[in-house]
Amino acid sequence: MHVRRGDHVIVVSGNDKGKTGEVRALDRKRDRVIVDGVNIRWKHRKPTQQSPQGERVQLEFPIHVSNVMYYDADAGKGVRRRPGGES
Numbered sequence: 001m002h003v004r005r006g007d008h009v010i011v012v013s014g015n016d017k018g019k020t021g022e023v024r025a026l027d028r029k030r031d032r033v034i035v036d037g038v039n040i041r042w043k044h045r046k047p048t049q050q051s052p053q054g055e056r057v058q059l060e061f062p063i064h065v066s067n068v069m070y071y072d073a074d075a076g077k078g079v080r081r082r083p084g085g086e087s
Helices: none
Strands: 008-011 020-027 032-035 040-045 055-060 068-072
Touching (some): 008 032
Antiparallel strands (some): 020 032
16 A cells, blocks of 8 residues: 555545545555545434434444545645655
8 A cells, every 4th residue: 555544645636635634544455545534424323322312423434445545735736656765
């Protein structure tokens, strides 16, 4: 994978194109990443003893790793990083 947890990335395609955020989690098996503030969806929770009415919560869902690019704050855009190189 070309990104790591903690990297600042920009979304290059999809509904959230142009948004930036930090990579919170990786799923290497499915090639997916969870990025802060990107791909936010509503999740409906069933009623339980603690919340008898149920609830709706907003969660960040994973997106495919090919839809994100490492974000360089100095350049202000997405850049490609060479494996094993500096930066």
